[in-house]
Amino acid sequence: MQSRxxxxxxxxxxxxxxxxxxxxxxxxxDVANQxxxxxxxxxxxxxxxxxxxDGGTILRMSHCDRVxxxxxxxxxxxxxxxxxxADLLAIVIQHGWFVPVTPxxxxxxxxxxxxxxxxxxxxxxxxxxxxxxVGFEVVRSDGSCKVCTQAENSDLFAATIGGxxxxxxxxxxxxxxxxxxxRLINEESLKVGSLKEVVAAIEESDAVWDYxxxxxxxxxxxxxMGRGLVLRGAFSSVPDLTLHLKPAKPLITIPMNAPQWxxxxxxxxxxxxxxxxxxxxxxxxxxxxxxxFFYPLDSIAQWNLLxxxxxxxxxxxxxxxxxxxxxxxxxxxxxxxxxxxxxxAVVKKFGNIASPGLMSFPIPGLTLTLDMPNTGQRxxxxxxxxxxxxxxxxxxxxxxxxxxxxxxxxxxxxxxxxSFIPFIDPAFSSSFWRRIQSDH
Amino acid sequence: xxxxxxxxxIIGATSAIAHGVARLYAERGITFFLVGRNEEHLRxxxxxxxxxxxxxxxxxxxxxxxRDVHADIVRQSLADLGTVDVVFIAHGTMPDQRELNTDVDxxxxxxxxNAVSIVSISHRYATAxxxxxSGSLVVLSSVAGERGRQSNYTYGSAKAAxxxxxxxxRARLAPKGVHVLTVKPGPVDTPMTSGLAMPLKATVGVxxxxxxxxxxxxxxxxxxxxxxxLVMAVVRALPESIFMxxxx
Numbered sequence: 001m002q003s004r005x006x007x008x009x010x011x012x013x014x015x016x017x018x019x020x021x022x023x024x025x026x027x028x029x030d031v032a033n034q035x036x037x038x039x040x041x042x043x044x045x046x047x048x049x050x051x052x053x054d055g056g057t058i059l060r061m062s063h064c065d066r067v068x069x070x071x072x073x074x075x076x077x078x079x080x081x082x083x084x085x086a087d088l089l090a091i092v093i094q095h096g097w098f099v100p101v102t103p104x105x106x107x108x109x110x111x112x113x114x115x116x117x118x119x120x121x122x123x124x125x126x127x128x129x130x131x132x133x134v135g136f137e138v139v140r141s142d143g144s145c146k147v148c149t150q151a152e153n154s155d156l157f158a159a160t161i162g163g164x165x166x167x168x169x170x171x172x173x174x175x176x177x178x179x180x181x182x183r184l185i186n187e188e189s190l191k192v193g194s195l196k197e198v199v200a201a202i203e204e205s206d207a208v209w210d211y212x213x214x215x216x217x218x219x220x221x222x223x224x225m226g227r228g229l230v231l232r233g234a235f236s237s238v239p240d241l242t243l244h245l246k247p248a249k250p251l252i253t254i255p256m257n258a259p260q261w262x263x264x265x266x267x268x269x270x271x272x273x274x275x276x277x278x279x280x281x282x283x284x285x286x287x288x289x290x291x292x293f294f295y296p297l298d299s300i301a302q303w304n305l306l307x308x309x310x311x312x313x314x315x316x317x318x319x320x321x322x323x324x325x326x327x328x329x330x331x332x333x334x335x336x337x338x339x340x341x342x343x344x345a346v347v348k349k350f351g352n353i354a355s356p357g358l359m360s361f362p363i364p365g366l367t368l369t370l371d372m373p374n375t376g377q378r379x380x381x382x383x384x385x386x387x388x389x390x391x392x393x394x395x396x397x398x399x400x401x402x403x404x405x406x407x408x409x410x411x412x413x414x415x416x417x418x419s420f421i422p423f424i425d426p427a428f429s430s431s432f433w434r435r436i437q438s439d440h
Numbered sequence: 441x442x443x444x445x446x447x448x449x450i451i452g453a454t455s456a457i458a459h460g461v462a463r464l465y466a467e468r469g470i471t472f473f474l475v476g477r478n479e480e481h482l483r484x485x486x487x488x489x490x491x492x493x494x495x496x497x498x499x500x501x502x503x504x505x506x507r508d509v510h511a512d513i514v515r516q517s518l519a520d521l522g523t524v525d526v527v528f529i530a531h532g533t534m535p536d537q538r539e540l541n542t543d544v545d546x547x548x549x550x551x552x553x554n555a556v557s558i559v560s561i562s563h564r565y566a567t568a569x570x571x572x573x574s575g576s577l578v579v580l581s582s583v584a585g586e587r588g589r590q591s592n593y594t595y596g597s598a599k600a601a602x603x604x605x606x607x608x609x610r611a612r613l614a615p616k617g618v619h620v621l622t623v624k625p626g627p628v629d630t631p632m633t634s635g636l637a638m639p640l641k642a643t644v645g646v647x648x649x650x651x652x653x654x655x656x657x658x659x660x661x662x663x664x665x666x667x668x669x670l671v672m673a674v675v676r677a678l679p680e681s682i683f684m685x686x687x688x
Contacts, residue, residue: 022631024632027480
């Protein structure tokens with residue numbers, strides 16, 4: 001028991017929990033008898049404050065990483081909620097299995113994947129992580145210990161998927177893995193000249209490819225606005241022995257906060273141009289390992305320190321398919337007027353598969369993600385204007401990435417909120433949750 | 441060089457360090473005999489090791505403060521595993537010295553767990569491995585056993601007893617082909633040490649891989665992380681008149 005600062009990946013906002021408990025065994029937590037509110041914390045890869053609990057108690061779950069059962073024939077795995085996808089892959093790939101849904105980093109826990117109902121490059125094919133969850137156990141402060149599946153405690157199942165850790169302590173998670181016969185990915189990269197073309201290329205790719213994502217250059221204006229690279233891939237179906245290779249470890253570690261000029265408007269602009277022009281041909285194909293394909297940034301440990309001590313913000317929104325491109329254009333224009341530069345802006349199209357999660361973020365439509373140095377007031381005002389555009393279009397922002405959305409805006413974006421609230425365990429809370437309940 | 445290990449007994453198997461070491465050997469497809477107090481935890485650990493590649497993992501539930509179970513643990517593990525390649529004795533507790541200062545029963549309890557039970561179990565396995573003519577006997581001691589610090593001297597003196605006992609055991613068993621390893625970790629970031637301000641806290645991963653290397657290379661005394669060998673050389677050299685004034 002002590003006071004330490006805890007951080008999310010964006011390193012903004014700052015929070016000082018009253019207690020940080022290192023949990024050795026999930027059932028050891030006396031959920032019912034705590035004087036402060038609780039929040040489980042995995043690897044801190046969410047960007048804003050969904051994993052923070054200022055003044056409350058943080059339950060560090062990363063020691064709870066035991067595999068409770070793995071059927072190598074059926075691909076069902078049950079593990080404690082603190083197991084990371086990185087560790088899970090080290091166990092399952094050699095048996096020809098892969099996670100059905102993975103985010104852009106493998107350093108997330110199963111509990112975090114459920115609580116944020118994460119998505120990946122294959123959303124258009126398989127939906128969110130929650131779509132592949134067979135079940136989990138939630139310990140509640142009323143002393144109950146509930147196993148939740150589609151059939152059993154199905155309402156708590158739905159509330160906990162995407163429930164931001166507020167419905168109780170997730171002790172274990174069981175998921176259905178996906179079959180692979182190789183670690184290798186057939187990857188194609190298309191170079192396209194504008195946002196409209198990017199979206200057209202995504203739509204065409206989604207029909208054929210399992211994994212699609214695109215990177216766009218948001219520093220360009222006019223006709224080149226949103227030029228970018230569309231990346232598409234699929235696991236190689238050629239059986240091979242690479243399945244037995246060990247997963248990669250980070251190649252380098254950023255040792256400390258970088259100075260602010262490193263990621264400033266001019267350098268970001270140069271970086272974006274270099275990135276775009278790195279590829280000369282219109283189409284580039286290659287066969288690559290799954291690690292650089294899914295987790296390119298994991299090779300640089302603590303890359304978030306590149307943004308310096310002010311930290312960074314990530315903004316991710318989704319707008320429904322109808323009129324998506326126009327709204328994206330408007331958002332990019334607002335960003336440019338606000339002199340916001342993004343290091344990597346990512347565009348993806350969510351498919352129609354609905355998540356079982358009540359508060360799940362993805363809806364069918366275009367999603368845009370931007371990483372920005374936290375430059376303060378002006379950036380916040382610009383993002384508020386983006387929120388208005390998103391809300392008007394019937395879209396929403398992603399809580400796992402958020403550090404600043406106004407409470408009333410968030411509540412309007414998620415009209416299902418009133419039906420979620422009854423499932424919140426009164427012993428649990430987070431900085432995010434308290435923030436979006438207030439109007440200031 | 442990798443030692444050929446195919447069976448391992450772990451006493452106090454649910455501790456974070458023991459589990460870390462066990463995971464490294466699970467990947468080699470070995471068979472475990474796991475001893476601990478909490479059945480649910482032991483079963484979770486056994487399934488974890490099997491998922492990570494272990495050929496098998498039997499569990500034995502016991503309160504190690506009860507001396508009468510020690511003989512049965514040794515007998516049962518030999519019956520289950522046949523040949524025992526590694527015995528890793530890793531159980532222990534670290535009570536708050538301030539509470540022990542006013543409680544002689546808790547002090548003796550700490551000694552019972554951290555010294556007497558370890559000697560009792562080690563003595564029996566030493567006989568078994570001696571008869572077998574092979575194997576490694578590995579104990580988790582501590583840098584705390586090198587000098588009695590006022591903030592932790594009961595735990596430290598129990599570890600000192602273990603260290604000295606193992607030193608003699610090593611000399612006795614070496615000619616019989618039995619390897620004896622004394623592991624002296626510095627502070628490790630585990631739930632047991634959560635919230636305690638400690639210098640140079642190492643991760644379980646680093647300590648576990650050091651221990652596995654110590655077993656494979658038949659090291660006698662292992663400081664982990666290695667920097668503690670130097671730190672403790674300095675601490676041992678301090679005159680008592682100065683050492684007794686240190687608050688740490």
